[in-house]
Amino acid sequence: MVNILGISAYYHDSAAALVVDGEIVAAAQEERFTRRKHDPEFPARAVEYCLREGGLRPEDLDYVGFYDKPLLKFDRLLETYLAYGPSGFQSFLKSMPVWLRRKLYARRELDRGLKRKFPKRYIFTEHHESHAASAFFPSPFEEAAILTLDGVGEWATASHGTGRGNRIQLTHELRFPHSLGLLYSAFTYFCGFRVNSGEYKLMGLAPYGEPRYVEFILEKMIDLKPDGSFRMDMSYFNYCQGLTMTSRRFDEAFGGPRRKPESPLTQREMDLAASIQKVTEEIMMRCAVHLHRVTGMKNLCLAGGVALNCVGNGRILREGPFENIWIQPAAGDAGGALGVALFIWHQLLDQPRSVERLDHQRGSLLGPRFSDDDIQSFLERVGARYRRFDKEEELCAYVAKQIASEKVVGWCQGRMEFGPRALGSRSILGDARSESMQRTMNVKIKFRESFRPFAPSVLQERVDEFFQVRQQESSPYMLLTSPVKDRRQGPSRALLQASQGIRSHHRLPRDHQHQLQRARRADRVPSGGGVPLLPGDRHGRARARGLRPPQGGPARIGPPQGRGVPRPVQAGLTMAILEINKRPSRRDLVVFGVGLLAIAGIMGAGLYFRRGAHDAARIVCIAGAAITALYFAIPPLRRFIYLGFVYVTFPIGFVVSHVILAAVFYLVVTPIGLLIRLFGNDPMRRRFDRAAASYWVEHDPHRDRARYFRQS
Amino acid sequence: MIRDEHRERERGGAAKEFEAEASKRNSNLFGELWSFLSENRKWWLLPLIAVLVLVGGLLVLSSTALAPFIYTLF
Numbered sequence: 001m002v003n004i005l006g007i008s009a010y011y012h013d014s015a016a017a018l019v020v021d022g023e024i025v026a027a028a029q030e031e032r033f034t035r036r037k038h039d040p041e042f043p044a045r046a047v048e049y050c051l052r053e054g055g056l057r058p059e060d061l062d063y064v065g066f067y068d069k070p071l072l073k074f075d076r077l078l079e080t081y082l083a084y085g086p087s088g089f090q091s092f093l094k095s096m097p098v099w100l101r102r103k104l105y106a107r108r109e110l111d112r113g114l115k116r117k118f119p120k121r122y123i124f125t126e127h128h129e130s131h132a133a134s135a136f137f138p139s140p141f142e143e144a145a146i147l148t149l150d151g152v153g154e155w156a157t158a159s160h161g162t163g164r165g166n167r168i169q170l171t172h173e174l175r176f177p178h179s180l181g182l183l184y185s186a187f188t189y190f191c192g193f194r195v196n197s198g199e200y201k202l203m204g205l206a207p208y209g210e211p212r213y214v215e216f217i218l219e220k221m222i223d224l225k226p227d228g229s230f231r232m233d234m235s236y237f238n239y240c241q242g243l244t245m246t247s248r249r250f251d252e253a254f255g256g257p258r259r260k261p262e263s264p265l266t267q268r269e270m271d272l273a274a275s276i277q278k279v280t281e282e283i284m285m286r287c288a289v290h291l292h293r294v295t296g297m298k299n300l301c302l303a304g305g306v307a308l309n310c311v312g313n314g315r316i317l318r319e320g321p322f323e324n325i326w327i328q329p330a331a332g333d334a335g336g337a338l339g340v341a342l343f344i345w346h347q348l349l350d351q352p353r354s355v356e357r358l359d360h361q362r363g364s365l366l367g368p369r370f371s372d373d374d375i376q377s378f379l380e381r382v383g384a385r386y387r388r389f390d391k392e393e394e395l396c397a398y399v400a401k402q403i404a405s406e407k408v409v410g411w412c413q414g415r416m417e418f419g420p421r422a423l424g425s426r427s428i429l430g431d432a433r434s435e436s437m438q439r440t441m442n443v444k445i446k447f448r449e450s451f452r453p454f455a456p457s458v459l460q461e462r463v464d465e466f467f468q469v470r471q472q473e474s475s476p477y478m479l480l481t482s483p484v485k486d487r488r489q490g491p492s493r494a495l496l497q498a499s500q501g502i503r504s505h506h507r508l509p510r511d512h513q514h515q516l517q518r519a520r521r522a523d524r525v526p527s528g529g530g531v532p533l534l535p536g537d538r539h540g541r542a543r544a545r546g547l548r549p550p551q552g553g554p555a556r557i558g559p560p561q562g563r564g565v566p567r568p569v570q571a572g573l574t575m576a577i578l579e580i581n582k583r584p585s586r587r588d589l590v591v592f593g594v595g596l597l598a599i600a601g602i603m604g605a606g607l608y609f610r611r612g613a614h615d616a617a618r619i620v621c622i623a624g625a626a627i628t629a630l631y632f633a634i635p636p637l638r639r640f641i642y643l644g645f646v647y648v649t650f651p652i653g654f655v656v657s658h659v660i661l662a663a664v665f666y667l668v669v670t671p672i673g674l675l676i677r678l679f680g681n682d683p684m685r686r687r688f689d690r691a692a693a694s695y696w697v698e699h700d701p702h703r704d705r706a707r708y709f710r711q712s
Numbered sequence: 713m714i715r716d717e718h719r720e721r722e723r724g725g726a727a728k729e730f731e732a733e734a735s736k737r738n739s740n741l742f743g744e745l746w747s748f749l750s751e752n753r754k755w756w757l758l759p760l761i762a763v764l765v766l767v768g769g770l771l772v773l774s775s776t777a778l779a780p781f782i783y784t785l786f
Contacts, residue, residue: 062734082756097771100772101775121735122738351727579775581779584777589777591778595778649779649780660770664767668759668763669760672759706733709733709734710744711741712744
């Protein structure tokens with residue numbers, strides 16, 4: 001038995017995935033356990049869960065893979081500062097501490113995360129290789145073209161290639177800073193939403209606006225080639241050298257500064273959302289057409305954060321040249337954990353791959369589950385009012401009745417979904433026929449903007465009553481939209497249109513039984529014939545005690561005792577240059593005590609031998625020894641003495657560390673950068689080349705497997 | 713049939729070879745940085761990386777219990 005653990009961490013959406021003999025046993029995102037949205041920390045709880053699900057300990061693992069190559073990312077970061085210096089100091093100051101203290105030491109961090117119980121070498125794949133592997137290996141295709149569209153990995157921001165049998169090969173890539181993901185994020189930022197999480201909102205806002213900026217974006221901001229490759233005019237953007245996504249020139253182009261977060265949305269934001277959505281779809285379509293032309297294949301696999309743009313995916317399916325497409329449900333960075341694990345099994349260990357009619361993703365239901373007894377004991381513990389249904393029929397009838405009376409139902413069953421979409425395991429359900437349901441769910445339940453869309457579930461055999469879909473087309477992972485048919489009765493037209501053409505979640509088969517059950521529940525909603533369609537969404541911000549889905553292991557079921565339900569917080573991995581350790585361990589205190597004595601000794605020796613101040617030296621040594629003796633003799637004093645020293649010296653350290661980093665930036669980075677530019681070298685490739693046919697560059701293939709043990 | 717057996721043997725060989733590689737010791741960060749610079753001939757990054765490694769050392773030390781003494785040494 002070969003046990004492979006894949007890990008993604010330290011940027012956003014950290015996750016772990018366990019593959020045993022090629023089968024996906026478990027996969028989960030850390031945020032689902034910690035309730036920190038997009039949690040970037042080492043996925044300790046997700047790893048713990050995956051190992052528990054597989055009945056393994058860290059020492060039982062045969063391979064552990066990390067989803068990108070940290071040194072190549074560091075190279076890109078340094079080259080960026082060199083290309084922009086003397087601009088960029090603020091960004092340098094913010095990024096360097098976390099790089100120099102953590103990200104550069106990926107192996108050490110992985111060792112710590114696995115409690116130093118994994119004795120072998122770690123494997124590092126490229127970011128887009130991980131995405132590509134997560135898209136192709138679980139797919140239902142023997143061979144397929146692969147397209148990954150993302151913010152940025154190491155240098156690549158998009159890549160394409162092919163998958164055949166048990167191998168993938170990426171052939172071309174687009175390189176930083178020219179990125180479809182970052183372009184979309186820049187507009188997300190400008191419209192007042194959070195980068196890396198507000199992109200969904202921008203997509204949801206798009207149907208309310210007119211795409212009147214499309215021409216401007218295509219003519220001035222980017223140089224788009226017929227094959228979907230492009231370069232961006234970086235004078236409109238600030239993400240390379242600053243702490244914002246857009247520049248002052250961007251503000252001028254769109255009539256003023258960005259919308260302040262939480263302030264009212266105006267027509268400008270809606271038009272901007274519609275425009276960038278249209279541009280994104282255009283780029284995705286061109287990439288798909290190009291890829292079809294160069295590969296001649298009939299299947300397409302998609303991954304990367306941009307592949308969560310279900311409107312763009314729907315257009316590729318309906319209007320593009322490919323017969324079939326499959327999109328990794330965890331298309332963002334979390335999916336990289338699964339990708340690297342499958343890459344090790346198939347590509348590096350050369351193990352065969354079987355193709356299943358549906359796919360190998362197992363409905364993406366790869367997370368933890370809770371037994372009825374777990375749930376009951378939790379409900380008892382928190383004193384909840386509950387009713388137990390022993391027959392599923394009764395439960396479904398009850399839920400259908402509640403939905404029909406416009407109640408909103410929190411639904412938790414089976415294994416948790418892997419990926420950002422709620423597929424019926426941890427969902428909020430409502431009545432699709434109600435005109436007010438969208439607003440009710442958004443404002444009262446999820447505490448979010450009323451325009452945000454919902455994803456309906458619908459029985460496969462009745463999908464064409466509501467949506468314009470191709471025959472046999474299914475969308476099990478809520479990653480495609482389809483146009484809505486014009487119906488006079490049934491589900492709320494407003495709700496469907498607000499769902500912007502629809503994320504349809506309609507599938508049937510045996511493997512996805514509970515999705516089917518979910519749709520069947522909808523069929524029971526009394527509506528004079530039944531509307532087999534159910535809008536729902538994930539429990540993202542459900543704060544009420546009764547709505548919180550049990551997360552983590554059974555031991556952690558429910559909210560932490562005595563502290564109420566924590567509000568989910570947005571996470572980002574940053575680090576202050578210096579941090580005060582307010583809770584020193586016993587070892588820390590001993591080390592500090594020994595250091596205290598050593599420093600007193602060094603200072604005394606210095607005074608004695610270099611300055612000849614014998615009396616002063618004696619005083620220093622005696623005082624040092626006395627303080628140290630006191631320190632060790634009275635344990636309760638230790639923490640106070642330690643913290644006293646820390647607080648007194650912290651300002652000195654704070655100033656000096658900033659001065660040192662400023663000196664590095666202005667005396668080392670800037671001169672080297674200026675010299676490089678003097679010789680005409682621009683690794684950013686910022687100039688438009690109107691005469692060029694394409695901006696795709698060849699991807700350097702790694703033929704040597706040993707290279708995967710390296711971080712570069 | 714013979715081709716399948718041959719393919720299986722090849723696969724087994726690849727897995728064993730990779731497993732043997734995986735059981736070796738991890739290379740250290742500085743060795744990897746050096747390999748990266750020399751393979752890609754990005755020598756202009758050398759002074760920058762050297763300085764950053766030193767600063768990184770200080771930052772790492774400053775996150776230990778010895779931090780107050782390190783600040784005062786500045």
